Amino acid sequence: MNDENKPIKIAFLTARYNPYDRRSWRSWSGTVYHTAQALKKHCGEPSYLSPVLPCRKEDLIAAIIRRSSQILLGEKYACSIFLANSYARAGAQWLAGQSFDVIVAPNGALDIAFLETNIPIVLVEDATFGLLFDYYPAFSGLLARSIYEMNTLQALALKKASAVIYPSAWAARSAIEDYGADPAKVHVVPFGANFDECPPQEVALARKPSDRCRLLFLAAGWARKGGDIAFETLLKLEELGIAAELIVCGCTPPKALVHERMRVIPFLDKNDQRQRRELEQLFMVSDFLLVPTRADAFGLVFCEANAFGLPVITTNTGGVPQVVRDGENGFLLPYDAGGAAYAEVIARLYRDEQRYVQLARTSRAAFESRLNWDAWGVAVKHILADLLDHESPRSQQIEVRPKKVEDTAVEEFIPTSIQPLIAAYLHALEPLRSHFYGIYIYGSIAFGAFEELESDIDILALTHGEWTTQELAQLNALHTQLIGAHQRGNRLDVLYIPLRNLGKCNRKIAPYPTIQNGNFSPAGYGDLNYITWWTVKNKSIRLLGPERSTLPFEVTWQDVLETMRNTLHGYWVSRARRPYLFRRDDWFEYAVATHCRMLTTIEEGEIITKSVALKRWRDRLPARWRPLIDEAWRIRYHLDSPSLYRWRPKRAIEILAFMKYVRERGDKALEDLLRGERSGVDPETLGSPSITLLRREM
Numbered sequence: 001m002n003d004e005n006k007p008i009k010i011a012f013l014t015a016r017y018n019p020y021d022r023r024s025w026r027s028w029s030g031t032v033y034h035t036a037q038a039l040k041k042h043c044g045e046p047s048y049l050s051p052v053l054p055c056r057k058e059d060l061i062a063a064i065i066r067r068s069s070q071i072l073l074g075e076k077y078a079c080s081i082f083l084a085n086s087y088a089r090a091g092a093q094w095l096a097g098q099s100f101d102v103i104v105a106p107n108g109a110l111d112i113a114f115l116e117t118n119i120p121i122v123l124v125e126d127a128t129f130g131l132l133f134d135y136y137p138a139f140s141g142l143l144a145r146s147i148y149e150m151n152t153l154q155a156l157a158l159k160k161a162s163a164v165i166y167p168s169a170w171a172a173r174s175a176i177e178d179y180g181a182d183p184a185k186v187h188v189v190p191f192g193a194n195f196d197e198c199p200p201q202e203v204a205l206a207r208k209p210s211d212r213c214r215l216l217f218l219a220a221g222w223a224r225k226g227g228d229i230a231f232e233t234l235l236k237l238e239e240l241g242i243a244a245e246l247i248v249c250g251c252t253p254p255k256a257l258v259h260e261r262m263r264v265i266p267f268l269d270k271n272d273q274r275q276r277r278e279l280e281q282l283f284m285v286s287d288f289l290l291v292p293t294r295a296d297a298f299g300l301v302f303c304e305a306n307a308f309g310l311p312v313i314t315t316n317t318g319g320v321p322q323v324v325r326d327g328e329n330g331f332l333l334p335y336d337a338g339g340a341a342y343a344e345v346i347a348r349l350y351r352d353e354q355r356y357v358q359l360a361r362t363s364r365a366a367f368e369s370r371l372n373w374d375a376w377g378v379a380v381k382h383i384l385a386d387l388l389d390h391e392s393p394r395s396q397q398i399e400v401r402p403k404k405v406e407d408t409a410v411e412e413f414i415p416t417s418i419q420p421l422i423a424a425y426l427h428a429l430e431p432l433r434s435h436f437y438g439i440y441i442y443g444s445i446a447f448g449a450f451e452e453l454e455s456d457i458d459i460l461a462l463t464h465g466e467w468t469t470q471e472l473a474q475l476n477a478l479h480t481q482l483i484g485a486h487q488r489g490n491r492l493d494v495l496y497i498p499l500r501n502l503g504k505c506n507r508k509i510a511p512y513p514t515i516q517n518g519n520f521s522p523a524g525y526g527d528l529n530y531i532t533w534w535t536v537k538n539k540s541i542r543l544l545g546p547e548r549s550t551l552p553f554e555v556t557w558q559d560v561l562e563t564m565r566n567t568l569h570g571y572w573v574s575r576a577r578r579p580y581l582f583r584r585d586d587w588f589e590y591a592v593a594t595h596c597r598m599l600t601t602i603e604e605g606e607i608i609t610k611s612v613a614l615k616r617w618r619d620r621l622p623a624r625w626r627p628l629i630d631e632a633w634r635i636r637y638h639l640d641s642p643s644l645y646r647w648r649p650k651r652a653i654e655i656l657a658f659m660k661y662v663r664e665r666g667d668k669a670l671e672d673l674l675r676g677e678r679s680g681v682d683p684e685t686l687g688s689p690s691i692t693l694l695r696r697e698m
Contacts, residue, residue, distance in 0.1 A: 007044035008384055012036055013105040015087045019048050030194040032106045034373050042377030043384055049094045081149050088114035101388055109157035120387055123161040127297040128174040129154040135295050137224060155179050163387050167191045167298045168319030172552035183499045184437050187383055187550040190322055192373035193303035204309025204364035208357060209287055213244040213350050216286035218301050222251045226292030231257050232339025240347050283308040288346055299323045306367040309360040313342060329366035379547050415450050418457060421486045428478040437462040437499050438545020446539040449609040459494045460536055476520040483518055490518035495526040503553030505529050530559040564602050565670055568663045576659055582652040585635045591655055592632035595662040602666045628658055
C-alpha cells in the first residue's frame, strides 16, 4: 500500500459474531462491533462475513456434542475441529471471487485455522486457549480431547496469521512461548472503552469524593468477578466508619447476601439508548469501580470507567495489569487479598480528597492516551500498513525525517543537528534490511534532553535471525564509515538485540553485536537492563518497526526499582573498593550524576537525564553534598573555574561517602515501598512513575 491514506480493503471475518451488536456475548461483549468501527474510521471500510453463513447445522451438532459430553461424561467439550472446518469452508465460499487487501478475524482462531487463502490474515484475540484452561470457569473441567483440539487449532491459527494482535503482553507472551509464534508478527495493542460517544472531559475534571462512598460492581458474573469480596469490602468499610454503598449491575448476588445499602440492577442493555444512559449515570455517580476479578483476559469495563475518570480497584491477574496501572488509573491488589485489604485502599483514597481528585484526572488521562478505540485504530493502521508494504519495493527503503512523537508527559523529537547522522545510519542499513524488526532511539534524545557536547545517541535495534561473519563485517564497516564521515559518528551507541531476547537483560542472554564509544564488538554486552526496556517501551522514538507500545513485552516499575537496588549494591559497591578511580574527573562526574539520577528514580518515580538530576538534587540534599554536585557540574560542562577540591584524595573520600549515603537512603525508600506492598497496596506509595509525570504536567 504505497499511499498510507488509501483505504484498505478489509474482509472482516465474523463467522460466529454479530458485528452490529454493541453489548452481548454474540459480539464478544461488543468488542467485535467496536473493532469494526475503529477499522472503518482509521483503516478502511470492512466487508462483513457475518453469522448468516450456512453453518447452522454444524453449530447445532456441536452444541449437542457439548451438552452430551457434560451430561454423560461429566466433562466439557469446548470446541471442535469439525466446527472449525465448517467455518473454513464457509469463509472460503464467501471470499471466492472477491478482492481484499487483508482479512481481520476478531476472536477468530476457529475461523482461520483451516482457511485456505492467499490474503494476509490478521488475528485479533484477547488470550490464547492455553491461558484459558483452568482459568476461566468455562474452560475448566475439559475433556482431554477438547484440550488437544483447542491447542491444535490455536497453533494452526497462529501459524496461519500474518499478524496477531493482543490487548496485553500476558497474552502475547503465551503466543510466543507456549505456541512458538514468531515474535515479529505478535503485537500488543490495548482495547478501548466500548462507547459510541466519549463522555466529556469535564466529567472527570469535576469528580470529587461524594458524601457516601459509592462502589460500582459492574460484572456479568458474580463469582468470577469477585462479588463475594466486593460485598465483604462494603462491610469492612462500615467497620472503618465510612458510609458506603455497593451498586451491583450486570448480575445477581446469592440470595443469602442482603444489605440495606446494596442496590442490585440485574442487567442493562447497551443496545437500548435509555438503558445505556442509565449505565453512564452509574459511572458518573460512583466513587470507585470495584471488581476483584478472579479471571480476566483484559477488562473492557476498566477502560469504560476511566473514560469517566472513575478509578478502578481490582486484582493483579491475567491481562488486567495492561489496563490498570498502580497509581495511574486505579490500584491492583494481590489475588489472595480479601475485603479488608480492598477496604483499606478505598478508605485511604476516599478520605484524601486531593489524592482522589488527582487519581480521577490521571484515570481520564489513561483513557485518552491508550484505552480508547481511536488509539487502537491508529496503532492497527500502522500494523496493517507495515504488513501490506512488507514485500513492496518501498519496504526496502528506510527513511528518516524530522518527527515529533506525542507522549502524555513530554513531546519528543530528533534534534536537527543529528538528523543527517540518523538518516545516514538508516540508509547504510538498507542492504541488511531483512535483519531488522524495529529500531528505536532511547536515552537522552527520547527524554527531550539531548546535550550537544555530552549526550550519546542511544539506539536499540531488534533483529531477526543469526548474523553471518560477512554481515558482521559489513555492520562494522558501516559504523567505521559513519564515524569517519560524521562529527558525532563515534557517539552513536547501538545495541543489536535478537528479537527472541525482547525484554530480557544482559544476565539472561548471550552476547550480541554492539557499537559503543566508536568501538564495534560482534559479541558483547551494552547497557541493557530493565531501565533500558522501560524507556524503549514508554519513551523511545520509533525509526522502524511497530509502535513502541505494541511491542510484545512488559516491564514493570518494580523491575526498574529492582535494577536500582542491584546497581547500588553490585556495580557501585564493587567500584567503591577501587577508590583511586574517583581521583579521575570522568569517574567522579559519572558517579555523582548517576547517584542523583538513581535517587530520583527510587524516591520520585522518574527516569531523567544526568543533568536534570544534578540540578534537581543540588538544593534538595543536605548542604554537605552541594560541593560534590557543583564539582560534577563543572567537570561535565568543562567550565574554566578551578576545582572546588584542592586535594583529589579528599574528593575521592567525599564521593565514597556520598555513594554510601545514597545507597542507605535508597534502601530505606525501597524498604518502605516493599512494606507497602506486603500490607496490600498503599495509595501513598512512592515511586509511581505515572503519578509523578502527571503531577509535573498539572
